[in-house]
Structure formats: structure tokens, C-alpha cells
Amino acid sequence: xxxxxxxxxxxxxxxxxxALREVRKRTSRYLIVNEGPWGTTCARVGCMPxxxxxxxxxxxxxxxxxxxxxxxxxxxxxxxxxxxxRRVRALRDDFVAGAVKATDxxxxxxxxxxxxxxxxxxxxxxxxxxxxxSIIIATGSRPKVPEEWLAFGDRMLTTDTLFEQATLGPRIxxxxxxxxxxxxxxxxxxxxxxxxxxxxxxxLAGLSDxxxxxxxxxxxxxxxxxxIGEPAELREVAGGIEVKSGANRVVVDxxxxxxxxxxxxxxxxxxxxxxxxxxxxxxxxxxxTLQIGDLRVFMAGDANTQVxxxxxxxxxxxxxxxxxxxxSPTRFQRRAPLSxxxxxxxxxxxxxxxxxMPAGSxxxxxxxxxxQGRARAALRNEGQLNVYADRSTGRLRGAEMCAPxxxxxxHLLALAVQQKLTVQDLLGMPFYHPVLEEGLRTALRDxxxxxxxxxxxxxxxxxxxxxxxxx
Amino acid sequence: xxxxxxxxxxxxxxxxxxALREVRKRTSRYLIVNEGPWGTTCARVGCMPxxxxxxxxxxxxxxxxxxxxxxxxxxxxxxxxxxxxRRVRALRDDFVAGAVKATDxxxxxxxxxxxxxxxxxxxxxxxxxxxxxSIIIATGSRPKVPEEWLAFGDRMLTTDTLFEQATLGPRIxxxxxxxxxxxxxxxxxxxxxxxxxxxxxxxLAGLSDxxxxxxxxxxxxxxxxxxIGEPAELREVAGGIEVKSGANRVVVDxxxxxxxxxxxxxxxxxxxxxxxxxxxxxxxxxxxTLQIGDLRVFMAGDANTQVxxxxxxxxxxxxxxxxxxxxSPTRFQRRAPLSxxxxxxxxxxxxxxxxxMPAGSxxxxxxxxxxQGRARAALRNEGQLNVYADRSTGRLRGAEMCAPxxxxxxHLLALAVQQKLTVQDLLGMPFYHPVLEEGLRTALRDxxxxxxxxxxxxxxxxxxxxxxxxx
Numbered sequence: 001x002x003x004x005x006x007x008x009x010x011x012x013x014x015x016x017x018x019a020l021r022e023v024r025k026r027t028s029r030y031l032i033v034n035e036g037p038w039g040t041t042c043a044r045v046g047c048m049p050x051x052x053x054x055x056x057x058x059x060x061x062x063x064x065x066x067x068x069x070x071x072x073x074x075x076x077x078x079x080x081x082x083x084x085x086r087r088v089r090a091l092r093d094d095f096v097a098g099a100v101k102a103t104d105x106x107x108x109x110x111x112x113x114x115x116x117x118x119x120x121x122x123x124x125x126x127x128x129x130x131x132x133x134s135i136i137i138a139t140g141s142r143p144k145v146p147e148e149w150l151a152f153g154d155r156m157l158t159t160d161t162l163f164e165q166a167t168l169g170p171r172i173x174x175x176x177x178x179x180x181x182x183x184x185x186x187x188x189x190x191x192x193x194x195x196x197x198x199x200x201x202x203x204l205a206g207l208s209d210x211x212x213x214x215x216x217x218x219x220x221x222x223x224x225x226x227x228i229g230e231p232a233e234l235r236e237v238a239g240g241i242e243v244k245s246g247a248n249r250v251v252v253d254x255x256x257x258x259x260x261x262x263x264x265x266x267x268x269x270x271x272x273x274x275x276x277x278x279x280x281x282x283x284x285x286x287x288x289t290l291q292i293g294d295l296r297v298f299m300a301g302d303a304n305t306q307v308x309x310x311x312x313x314x315x316x317x318x319x320x321x322x323x324x325x326x327x328s329p330t331r332f333q334r335r336a337p338l339s340x341x342x343x344x345x346x347x348x349x350x351x352x353x354x355x356x357m358p359a360g361s362x363x364x365x366x367x368x369x370x371x372q373g374r375a376r377a378a379l380r381n382e383g384q385l386n387v388y389a390d391r392s393t394g395r396l397r398g399a400e401m402c403a404p405x406x407x408x409x410x411h412l413l414a415l416a417v418q419q420k421l422t423v424q425d426l427l428g429m430p431f432y433h434p435v436l437e438e439g440l441r442t443a444l445r446d447x448x449x450x451x452x453x454x455x456x457x458x459x460x461x462x463x464x465x466x467x468x469x470x471x
Numbered sequence: 472x473x474x475x476x477x478x479x480x481x482x483x484x485x486x487x488x489x490a491l492r493e494v495r496k497r498t499s500r501y502l503i504v505n506e507g508p509w510g511t512t513c514a515r516v517g518c519m520p521x522x523x524x525x526x527x528x529x530x531x532x533x534x535x536x537x538x539x540x541x542x543x544x545x546x547x548x549x550x551x552x553x554x555x556x557r558r559v560r561a562l563r564d565d566f567v568a569g570a571v572k573a574t575d576x577x578x579x580x581x582x583x584x585x586x587x588x589x590x591x592x593x594x595x596x597x598x599x600x601x602x603x604x605s606i607i608i609a610t611g612s613r614p615k616v617p618e619e620w621l622a623f624g625d626r627m628l629t630t631d632t633l634f635e636q637a638t639l640g641p642r643i644x645x646x647x648x649x650x651x652x653x654x655x656x657x658x659x660x661x662x663x664x665x666x667x668x669x670x671x672x673x674x675l676a677g678l679s680d681x682x683x684x685x686x687x688x689x690x691x692x693x694x695x696x697x698x699i700g701e702p703a704e705l706r707e708v709a710g711g712i713e714v715k716s717g718a719n720r721v722v723v724d725x726x727x728x729x730x731x732x733x734x735x736x737x738x739x740x741x742x743x744x745x746x747x748x749x750x751x752x753x754x755x756x757x758x759x760t761l762q763i764g765d766l767r768v769f770m771a772g773d774a775n776t777q778v779x780x781x782x783x784x785x786x787x788x789x790x791x792x793x794x795x796x797x798x799s800p801t802r803f804q805r806r807a808p809l810s811x812x813x814x815x816x817x818x819x820x821x822x823x824x825x826x827x828m829p830a831g832s833x834x835x836x837x838x839x840x841x842x843q844g845r846a847r848a849a850l851r852n853e854g855q856l857n858v859y860a861d862r863s864t865g866r867l868r869g870a871e872m873c874a875p876x877x878x879x880x881x882h883l884l885a886l887a888v889q890q891k892l893t894v895q896d897l898l899g900m901p902f903y904h905p906v907l908e909e910g911l912r913t914a915l916r917d918x919x920x921x922x923x924x925x926x927x928x929x930x931x932x933x934x935x936x937x938x939x940x941x942x
Binding site for chain 1 (some may be wrong): 513518519522523526527530531533536537539540541542543544545547548549550551552553554555556557558562566780781782806807808809810811844845847848849850876878879880881882883885886887889890892896897899900901902903904905906907908
């Protein structure tokens with residue numbers, strides 16, 4: 001029994017490192033094992049390199065506003081794609097170094113290797129068996145690519161390989177228009193590449209509100225060709241790769257597969273846990289404890305496929321780390337849902353999605369940014385924002401948007417959802433002038449008009465203006 | 472008595488028009504009188520034209536990041552100042568038309584002319600006397616200019632005249648570095664003009680936290696020469712206007728006086744109200760009713776000099792409009808204080824100012840943006856943000872910042888102050904990745920570390936991560 005560890009963490013990404021922080025506070029009898037490069041998906045191939053690319057792309061794209069602003073010479077600007085990618089990698093290396101630093105002084109508690117579950121309390125690491133009172137699975141995810149597409153070799157890119165390229169294009173197809181596809185296709189198009197994007201459905205970037213999907217499609221089409229319809233089929237042709245979707249056909253130099261991510265569970269031996277697995281091979285994981293059944297086995301981050309977002313993975317890591325070393329697991333209240341796609345205008349979904357709320361249970365308050373004052377001054381006046389408020393209580397249940405500054409408006413709304421605030425509560429806050437938040441206020445007022453009034457008195461009128469009575 | 476009006480509104484700016492909206496819901500027996508051009512200060516000479524100028528300036532300034540992003544050709548860019556100003560005016564005209572539209576169908580209830588109070592219920596308008604049961608004073612403000620500086624004619628500019636110029640500079644002095652001075656000096660400098668700015672104090676743009684003033688001064692000095700010290704003295708010299716402050720001396724083509732604003736009360740006859748006036752000639756106005764003493768006379772907007780900001784002027788107009796027609800005035804709870812200066816990085820002050828809180832009553836949580844991930848990716852990594860939390864309760868009392876995206880972070884914090892949230896409440900919301908809001912979270916965590924912990928249990932640890940226990 002002296003060799004029995006308190007816990008083994010499998011995977012040293014965002015979730016695994018968060019779990020490690022909690023574990024280290026509580027015991028020194030642990031191992032963390034990682035297969036492949038150390039450093040998180042976020043820093044290596046995810047959030048950070050994509051955002052660095054997007055910032056360059058948007059800076060370059062802004063030149064289209066220059067003439068109207070009264071700025072001259074924009075025609076002389078060009079994007080040096082190899083230089084853009086070099087900066088992405090340089091900054092990426094820096095962010096990865098930051099992530100890896102968390103594992104610097106692990107000594108013998110950190111192991112590079114492949115872990116396989118031998119049972120509920122035992123793990124094989126590259127041929128050696130370890131016993132532990134608990135296990136935390138945080139193996140992350142990787143991009144999905146159809147097997148047969150691998151034949152295209154280094155012309156078939158994913159986020160794992162995209163940022164490693166010396167240059168790109170000039171003709172690129174992006175297959176899949178979820179968050180990653182939308183971000184990358186627009187960024188590359190704005191850097192001057194010829195981009196054709198393919199989606200099998202109308203729902204782009206995770207938006208569920210059909211009006212907003214329409215808004216986003218319109219925005220994207222300004223920069224690229226967007227095909228929505230049949231699944232894309234690829235074949236080798238003279239001069240490149242042909243991508244075909246229904247009657248649409250394009251020949252490109254490279255294809256980016258952005259068809260979602262799949263959990264890294266193939267070699268894990270989840271079947272040895274003795275619990276039921278679904279058709280993807282995943283056990284049921286309680287989102288509030290991260291526990292698998294009643295085992296002392298926890299699954300956090302992308303690997304459990306529940307909410308594959310960095311901030312959720314970090315929370316899950318902390319929860320799993322605490323629960324793995326506790327007498328009995330604590331149930332944690334998860335944060336209000338928030339997802340953001342960093343295209344322009346920003347996509348954001350806060351709280352409940354429009355499609356998930358029964359029709360009639362909410363009122364929708366809406367604002368278009370075409371005529372919004374500050375957005376006009378900034379030449380960023382496109383997009384729309386919808387808030388969904390509970391019809392009986394006025395409580396803000398969610399919001400979806402394709403809006404300038406959406407990433408910021410979404411955080412404001414996320415705080416409101418988290419705090420269970422009503423539309424009137426929000427209208428009571430100060431809105432400065434001239435700001436994009438005044439657009440949000442327009443949507444809130446639109447919702448307020450559709451909600452039952454508390455009374456017809458001056459005070460009710462006043463409250464709808466956001467000035468609440470003191471006495 | 473058949474000629475007795477219910478109310479007379481003096482001034483048709485933001486406050487007067489807000490009052491008008493309330494008045495029109497309640498009576499048709501009113502007059503609104505306006506001296507000079509119709510249209511609000513905000514639309515004509517304030518928020519909107521300045522923001523339009525700033526957007527052009529910042530778009531142009533962004534070229535300094537181009538080389539690092541991997542974008543080429545920025546050297547060929549130039550700012551066509553006359554064209555920039557033409558766009559400012561074109562958009563301004565549009566915003567003014569929107570404001571004036573609110574007074575379109577006033578008919579005989581709208582009068583252009585000068586109003587003078589004859590007493591508590593009587594107003595002279597260009598020689599004709601009107602009686603009313605109540606009066607709303609909303610005459611606004613105008614830029615302060617020392618009398619003797621008027622001798623410089625059209626080389627002495629204020630926000631009233633700046634945007635009317637065909638061109639500017641090339642050498643400009645800005646005297647006064649409050650909100651307007653800071654915004655204009657930086658915008659003009661970023662458009663390529665040679666700007667020398669003069670301030671008599673260290674407190675720039677209304678910031679009270681000395682560390683942030685230092686941060687802002689450093690940022691401003693990247694674009695202009697900034698003199699802090701003696702009051703500026705002007706005199707005509709060969710080749711221009713000499714501006715001298717202590718040992719510092721500069722010769723410029725034009726001077727912008729940005730030394731604050733003064734209420735338009737000279738010809739109002741406030742002395743006829745029979746209430747005490749202060750040395751500026753202003754009566755005491757209750758900020759929650761906008762009432763002067765116990766008279767049925769109300770004073771709203773810049774004229775009362777309390778909070779000369781558009782969103783406060785609008786609230787005050789509504790309050791005055793409601794109270795002017797009520798049996799007895801209602802006391803209204805005013806919104807959480809919020810002011811924003813649209814320089815880069817943005818300045819914002821939320822809730823209580825640092826200088827107004829007794830030392831020891833609050834803890835200060837701080838973040839610098841130099842190493843903040845998203846700010847680095849965007850090449851906007853400068854500035855600092857401080858949050859002030861009540862030492863005993865953890866409640867957020869205020870924040871000051873000189874930070875990228877500060878206008879958005881300030882709204883999030885304003886909602887928190889308005890809702891009386893604690894640092895822990897805020898840490899419980901989702902923070903996406905990678906966003907500037909994560910910088911705010913760093914400051915909140917810094918504050919949390921200095922606050923007493925609720926307990927040492929796992930749950931307290933957890934709560935400090937923002938994951939609160941469900942049970």
C-alpha cells in the first residue's frame with residue numbers, strides 16, 4: 001500500500017493543469033502524465049494563435065474604412081503572410097512557455113507517456129502499472145478529419161498544423177463553419193487569401209437564432225465565398241484540390257478541416273472502468289461533480305465533450321482536482337453559459353440559446369447596429385443583438401448576437417444572467433454616451449416594452465427609463 | 472388664469488428634450504424655448520463629433536502596429552485633415568438632424584428666443600411675459616475661455632468652433648487636460664498634427680488615482696508634448712501664438728481652450744427666484760428631485776453643473792419633466808457614477824473615486840495590461856486598471872482605469888456597483904478566453920486576496936476561483 005498514490009492526472013492541458021493546482025495544495029502523492037507536447041491546446045493551437053492571426057487580419061481589413069475616414073494611401077498596404085504567420089508562432093511560443101512553466105518543477109511527479117486505465121484505481125503508463133485512490137482524466141481533444149482526407153498530406157490543414165505553415169494559399173477552402181471555421185475563414189480572407197467556406201447547415205458559429213445566422217452569413221460573404229448545403233467532397237485535380245458541395249465546386253491549394261473536435265479517448269481503456277459507454281465510447285460524467293458514476297474517477301475538459309471551452313475546462317479541472325481528493329464529491333454550480341466567436345462582428349451566445357427556449361416563454365428584444373451612433377462613428381455599423389427575457393418575470397434568460405464589440409456586451413450580459421437580473425435591473429445601470437452598450441440598451445428597452453408593466457404610474461414609466469424611485 | 476401654462480422648459484438640449492418627452496405625455500399646456508441653434512451640445516459640438524474625430528485618428532494611429540503584425544506599406548498612409556473634418560461635419564449634421572427631429576412638430580409650443588425668469592412662475596421670452604405653474608431650466612453650458620484670449624480670433628478654438636475649421640495646425644496647443652483636452656489633444660496628435668498640451672495639475676482626464684495619472688501621462692507623451700505645471704500664458708509673436716507655462720514655451724498656429732465648461736445662466740434672471748445663489752450665481756438644486764428649494768422650479772443638465780455628462784443630463788431632464796407636473800416631487804435614486812474619456816487607452820471612473828474613499832476603508836486590486844494575453848495579441852498591451860473594494864464587506868465601491876477596452880470594462884463594473892455586488896460575486900461570472908475582461912479578473916483576484924476569507928475550506932478556495940458551491 002505504500003506505493004498507492006492519492007491521484008493520477010492524465011493530461012496536462014488546461015483542465016489537467018487546473019486539477020494539478022488543486023491536487024498540489026492537498027497532497028504530494030500524485031502523478032501527472034502527458035502524451036505528446038506539453039502546453040495547452042489553447043496556447044499551442046487554439047485560442048491564442050487564432051486570436052493573434054485575427055488581430056493582424058482585422059488591422060489589415062480596417063484599411064477599407066480609411067478613405068471614408070479621410071485617410072489616404074491604403075492601396076499601398078499589403079499583408080505579408082509569411083511574416084504574419086511568423087509573428088503568430090513567436091507569440092504562440094511565448095504563451096506556450098507560460099503554460100509549460102506550470103509544470104517546471106514537477107520532478108518525478110510529471111511523466112511524459114501514454115496512460116491507459118487498467119481499472120478503477122490503476123493506470124498503465126508506458127508499460128508500468130500505478131495504483132491510485134482516484135484518477136482524473138483530462139486528455140483533451142483534437143480536430144476531426146475524415147480518414148480519406150489524410151491522403152492530401154500537408155495540403156490538408158487543421159488548427160494543429162495551420163500555424164506551422166511558412167505561407168498559405170493563395171486559394172483556401174475551409175470545411176465546417178462552427179466557431180473555428182468562421183474565425184479562420186474570415187481572418188484568412190481578410191489577409192487577402194481567396195477563401196471558399198463550406199457549411200452543411202444554416203447554423204453558423206453556434207448561433208441558434210435564425211435572424212442572426214442570416215446576419216452573420218451576410219457579413220461573411222463580404223470577405224469570402226460561402227457555400228451552405230451538401231457535405232463537401234474532395235478530390236485531387238490538376239492544379240489543386242477540388243472541393244465540391246452539390247453544384248458548387250472550387251479548386252484550392254489547401255483545405256482547412258474545421259469540422260469540430262473529437263475527444264482523445266481511444267487508448268485510454270475507458271472500457272476497463274466497468275461502466276456503460278455511449279456509442280462514442282464515453283462514460284456518463286456528472287457536470288457538477290465531474291465524477292464518472294460513483295467511481296473515484298473524474299473527467300474534465302474537452303475529453304468529456306460537455307463544454308469544450310477554455311474557461312469551462314479550467315473550472316472542470318479545479319472541480320475534478322478538489323473532488324478527487326475529497327471524502328465525498330461536492331456538487332458545484334457551474335457558471336452561466338458564455339461562448340464567443342471572434343469574427344467581426346463578434347458572435348456571442350450568453351445563457352440559454354434561443355432555440356432551446358420554448359416559444360412563448362420569452363420575449364425577444366432586438367437592436368440592429370446599422371444606425372447605432374457610436375458604431376456609425378467608428379464605421380462598424382453592422383450586425384444585430386437579441387436578448388431573451390422571461391415573459392412572466394422579466395428575467396434575462398439569454399442573448400445571441402452578431403454585433404460590434406459583441407465580446408464585451410456578452411460579458412455584461414453574462415454577469416446579468418449569472419446574477420439572475422431582470423431587464424429592468426439592467427436598464428437601471430448607467431449607459432455612457434456614445435457607446436456600443438447603448439445598442440444593447442435599445443434591445444433591452446425593446447424587450448421591456450413587450451413585458452407586462454408593473455403599474456401605469458410615473459414610477460413605472462421612469463423605471464423603464466432606468467431611473468428607479470428611491471421612495 | 473386661462474393663459475396659465477403647466478410648465479415652461481428653457482433650453483432644448485439633451486436635458487430639455489428629455490423633460491419635453493415627459494411633459495408631452497402629461498399636458499399640452501407647455502412651452503419650450505431655446506436660444507441659439509436647436510440640437511444638443513452632444514450632437515452639435517460634443518460627444519458625437521469628437522468621437523468621429525477620434526475614430527479616424529485611432530484608425531490612422533494603428534498603422535504603427537502594422538509592421539509588427541506583418542503588414543507592409545504603412546509608410547504610404549497619410550491623414551487628409553480637411554477630409555477628416557469634412558466627414559466629422561457630415562456625420563455631425565446627421566446626428567444633429569436626429570436631435571432636432573424631436574422638436575419637429577412642436578408648432579407654437581416651441582419658441583426660438585431668450586428666456587429670462589421674472590419670478591417663480593413667470594418667464595419673459597424676448598419681451599413677452601408667460602405664466603406657468605412650473606419651470607424647467609435646462610440651458611446647458613459652453614466652453615470657458617479667458618476673456619483676453621478672445622483677441623486671438625479664429626486661432627482661439629473651442630469645441631464650439633474646432634469642428635468647423637477647414638483644416639487645422641500644423642502646430643496646435645491644447646490648454647486644459649480634463650476629459651475634452653485629453654481626447655482632442657491625443658486625436659489631433661494621432662492625425663499627425665504637432666500637439667503641445669498644458670495642464671495645471673497632475674490629475675488628467677478626471678482620474679484621481681495617482682498611479683493611473685502616471686500611466687495616462689506616459690501614454691499621452693507617446694503622441695505629444697505634455698507640460699504639467701504653471702497656468703498657460705498666451706501672447707502674439709512672430710509666426711504664431713506663443714504658449715508659455717513656467718519655463719516651457721511653444722509657438723503654435725492655433726490654441727484649443729479646453730479649460731472646462733461654464734453654465735449658461737447669465738441672462739436667466741435666477742436672482743428673481745428669491746433664493747440664495749452661490750458665488751457662481753447658482754441656486755442649490757436637489758440632485759434627487761432637481762428642485763430648487765421648495766419652488767416649482769427645476770434645473771436639469773449641464774446648467775446645474777452637478778454631473779455634466781449626457782446620460783446624467785437625460786436622466787435629469789426626465790426627472791425634472793416628471794416632477795414639474797407632479798403634485799409633489801418624487802425623489803429619484805440616481806445611477807451609479809460612470810465617466811469615460813475616449814482616449815487610448817480609455818480612461819474610466821466607476822462608482823466612488825479613489826481619492827474620495829478614506830484610506831484603509833478599501834483594498835485596491837490592480838492589473839497592468841502590459842503582459843495581458845489578449846492585449847498582447849492585439850498590440851494594445853498598455854495601461855492599468857484598479858478596483859476598490861470595501862475592506863469589510865468585499866463590495867465593489869469603485870474603479871479607475873487607463874486600460875484597453877476600458878469603456879467596456881467600465882460598463883461591466885458599473886453594473887456591479889449599481890447592483891452592489893461583491894468582488895466574489897464578480898469572480899463568479901464567466902470570463903471567456905482570451906479577452907480583456909480576464910485582465911479585470913486579475914485585478915478582482917488581487918483584491919480578493921486582500922479581503923478576509925469566509926473560511927479556509929475547499930469551498931472558500933473554490934469561491935475565490937469563482938466556482939460557488941451548489942450545496
